[in-house]
Amino acid sequence: MSTDKDVTGIRQLLEKKAGILRQKMMGKRVNFACRSVISPDPYLAVNEIGIPPHFALRLTYPERVTSMNIDKLRQCILNGIDSHPGATHFKDGVRLYGLKVPRHVRATYSRKLPTSRGNHGLLGKDPESEFEGKVVYRHLENGDSVFANRQPTLHKISMLGFRCHILQGEKTLRMHYSNCSSFNADFDGDEMNVHLPQDEVSRSEVVNIVNANRQYVVPASGKPVRGLIQDHIVSAVLLTKKDTFLTREEYHQLLYYCTVPLNSSAFKPGKKIGAIYKECSIRPLFPAILKPIPLWSGKQVITAILNHITSGCQPFTVKKAGKITKEYLEKQGKSFNSGKKDQRIKTEEFGHNEFEMLIYKNEMLYGMIDKEQFGLYGLVHTVHELYGPDCAGSLLSTFSRLFTVFLQMHGFTCGVDDLIIIPSAEAGRKKVLDSCQRKSEKTHLYFVDANSDEI
Template sequence: MPSSINKTNFGEVKKPETINYRTFKPERDGLFCEAIFGPVKNWECQCGKYKRIKHKDQICDRCGVEVTESKVRRERMGYIELAAPVSHVWFFKGLPSRIGLFLDLSLRVLERIIYYESYLVLEVEGNLTLSVTDDESISKKKSSAEYLQVGQVLSEAEYIQWKTDYPTEFRAGMGADSIRELLEKIDLEEEEQDLRQQLAASSSKQKKKKLVKRLQLVTGFKKSGNRPEWMILEVIPVISPDLRPLVALDGGRFATSDLNDLYRRVINRNNRLKRLMELHAPEVIIRNEKRMLQEAVDALIDNGRHGRVVRGPGTRPLKSLSDMLKGKVGRFRQNLLGKRVDYSGRSVIVVGPELQLHQCGIPKEMAVELFKPFIIRKLQERNYAQTIKKAKTMTENMSPKVWEVLEEVIEGHPVLLNRAPTLHRLGIQAFEPQLVEGRAIRIHPLVCKAFNADFDGDQMAVHLPLSVEAQIEAKLLMMASRNVLKPAHGRPIAVPDLDIVLGCSFLTKTVPLSTNGHPIRSFRDQDEAIFAHEQGSLELHESVNLYFDKEKVLGENGDAKSLLCAKLFSDKRYAKLFADKKTEKLFKKAIDTGENVKNEIEDELKPALKVKKAKEKSLLCAKLFSDKKYVTLFAEVEEEAGKPILTTVGRIKFNQVVPDGLLFEDSETGRNLPFVNQEMHASELSDLVSRCFYEIGNRRTVGFLHELKELGFHYATISGISIGIQDMIIPKRKKEMLDEAWVDVSQIESDFQKGLMSGGERYNRVVDIWRGLISRIEDALFEELKKDGEVEGFNPVHIMANSGARSKREPIRQISGLRGLMAKPSGEIIEHPIESCFREGLSVLEYFISTHGARKGLADTAIKTASSGYLTRKLVDVAQDNMITVYDCGTLNGIIKNSGEDDDQELSERVMGRYPAEEVTDPDTGETIVGRDQI
């Protein structure tokens, strides 16, 4: 509302000057005028007549400045009274144009009116018609005569022709003033009714669409209490000077906000227009000046929206009011939604392989600033400083006492680490801080996946939970060691990756038996094999026969009674109790047949049993051996424990970090043993971590992850794996396979020329041939990579791809095999493949074809990132007012999940993390598996 601009503002800005460059004081009536915007110094007027707070709210009779706080210069606004009305560029140029919708004018026509190129008819007396003229440039209408109507647009030539015929019967004008006159005549009530009637009567879809847009605009204006003519500006508000500062630099120069330059252009042109109007200058000159004023206001509100961009020094576009508000660095997202909080810091992240999973490294300088209040309190408690000021000085000077206190303060006080964008819960996790040198934050390598972090310059923010409740919550819920699983699917997210996978894969590899030529050696236990390796008599990947301790196998099979029984049998004190031949026969009978011979065994043992404890244990042993279930188990383990397994020292070393209590099926023998006997790739390691979590608990899993990290890094270093150009071998049969494919393609082309198939069928079959060829070349490549080198399976490229440490098969195929089929930006596959690979080098045509997909990939990435971020902001905007106060609404409704619904996911995975609507029971036994409303 124009009147509200005058009411809320404190004075008119009449001059374009900012400050006096001699006195450095704001110029009166200028863009920094103290009389309008308030004093520069607290409680002091410009001339110095009134100083101090005792003159509060008094207006100086000399300089006209109110004596108040200088902070009002951030709040008070001024205004510029325009000599001619101008259109607001948002309402005129925005799509759809709001002014254009009201007047039913196209944007192009509206632009010609506002920028003084065409006339708009404002008043017409009677029915005026224009006779046909020979000049085609004046009128290109099909009819021989036309009626003049209000709202009609006339070119310069048409206007002159009408004026010649009817000098006083009509009135037309140019610019925003004419637009405003027509907008003032609009009655929103009548317009709404008229549009509704037209909408009801219309049958054209296109016309209805246009009418709906106009109706929405009219009802919106009506509900908000705004008038259409307010889209035309007569007064422009000038924002507070502290929001567009002018800063003095060294050397007597000044740095100023771009807005000051844009305001200066508006004021200069406005003052010049006023002067020309007072001098009654020719219409052409005034019209040109009005157009320039309109352009200056457009640039102030939204620079570049219309016409040429106004540029500052160095051809840099000036930042307008819209630029200050919109975008990532605008007022809303940067300053209002993205406020910085106290007790927080930010720095680049680097890897901290020496850390535990629940720890992070915080730079010492940052920690001092983060924990400053805690340090000051502790310094006073210890009497190192008597006052807060003294404690602050000690902190700022980094006194040795400060480091001593800091160590105590951070102990047990968790910090939160956040990496933007925070797309899921694990984007913010809690850690115990460890003081480190340097200026970079250190994080554990296994939390990188949860944060989606890497070490190519990523930054992370640190936040400090202050209250006891916040600290407890951080420790119990947000600590990284308590977030091993991803909430989305329940599988581990803190899993080995990259170097760790590479090290574990290298460690657990095995050399084929034929390559070393040595006989396979046997070892009684794991320690003996490791000792032989450390002495240098056994290679890391050499195959060995490993025997297992009978008691350990029994214990790992999870049967305490059988283990006790085995121990009794191996104990010399009780051996004589079972030495009797009759007893031995009975035991053998029990083992062989599984018959219950408990009474007979007890009778035989009674004479020999004199010691009470021996008697109890022996009787227990007898009972166990007479029980068919334990007899069978003991007999199986007794037999299996005596057999060795074929493994390597590397796998033995890997198993030393695997927690006790887990059984694994041996791939060769099918036996269940407490030993992982396979090559460990990324997927196998992830499965192992998952089993650990669900079978032995979170605490032991975290310990296992730490040991796994140490082991992986160590053997990744020992392996010395690096990639050279010679490791990327080209398949020997590549050319032959390509020639075969071209023969097949030629046959299809021939069949197509004969009319034996359609164009679509030809295209699909050609693409299928090339896809099949790509797959065969990929398989041949990896087969040759596997056999490459002195020892099979140790090609560095093959190890990396096969283990899942880095890269997939496809990029390696493009490097050493062929690039293959490319897609157009439309998504359609180009049927001619790129036959070369990067190792061989691409031809000009092949390189050009490959740029299609690369360009589209980059564009898609940028678009997806922007649109997903925008969706997040929209969701926050919609949901921020909602507060969940009721945990269970008591509904009985639910979602039915069927086992055959999704081929990609098993039912068990899809129901994990959900609450059953009804009790789930075992159909055979009737046992309750999970109750209603239990996760």
């Protein structure tokens, strides 16, 4: 016996989540996409996204065979569908071959790649002619361009373009946390979608239009939307304050860690290390102190990075007030006996210029890098306006690695003792609460038009 719930009418076809409107028109299933939980990874570049191998083996890109990529695609065919980097299908212009076959059959397919006269393009021939059209559906690999989207897609920067980085052994999508404000995301279980473009025009749009580095400012106000926070700010202040000095080993180790190529596939043994894709290496600076041992200041690390990031361009100058106040620079509780009376170390002896940062012709002279340098008209914003979004993205990625490694070298902890209120603060808090209580009682008596004795 049928009920009203079993009847399928016009209303049942339209309404609810499984109806035509929401299921087929407002949203629909797509191919060449993956979805997973997002996790943070501060070692990735700000325009990179970490892809698990499970997705890399299933997302494919149809790459045309040319004389420049024939060796790579031949190896992809030999690897097959279960080994990365491999391929799932091969098309020779006539038919489509699946690669879930024994290795000797795949070897036969791979030998077909260089047989076409059109594998390097013939003038006057259409790309779909009999001499062209050889395509290998290869796996997703390092350096591929993808779209990343988090729903709800409320504004333009809810969908950004990233460069892939295949992370072995991972099960979730990995992303640098500086992109969280763009997506309005956090790492408490949020899920995101990744879409792989299927032609060169779409890939070009990802690189040149929706690239994450090119979405540094909010379209509505022009203010920066990306930056470093929390532990990285702590590390930046510890590194750039006036009394931080590094040995030769520490100085060069920091420079090495922060300027390794932002795309791991670009690194080859025996080649010079650089954060930018140029045939140049980072140049260390002369030490600030020579005797008794050579020492470099933390500011010299920033200077060397700025010289490297902006190499080939004119140096820049920027001055920006910091967010740190005087009481944080005073050495409280430490005194010395001058023979007459105890004197406390004054802030002026630490350096009165440390409250604002000055970089003159790429050289950091004084000040500290704090949260203000990642905000409006700060250091990264200045580099973005003067040198472009790609340079600013490289600087943000380099700073992220630098401050992560330095905090591991220096150490910074927060224990229960740091959370307990000291007696003087507890007395002040109790005083404020008592004052509020008296004012509340006075207001209550005034409202009911009564005296304290009558209540």
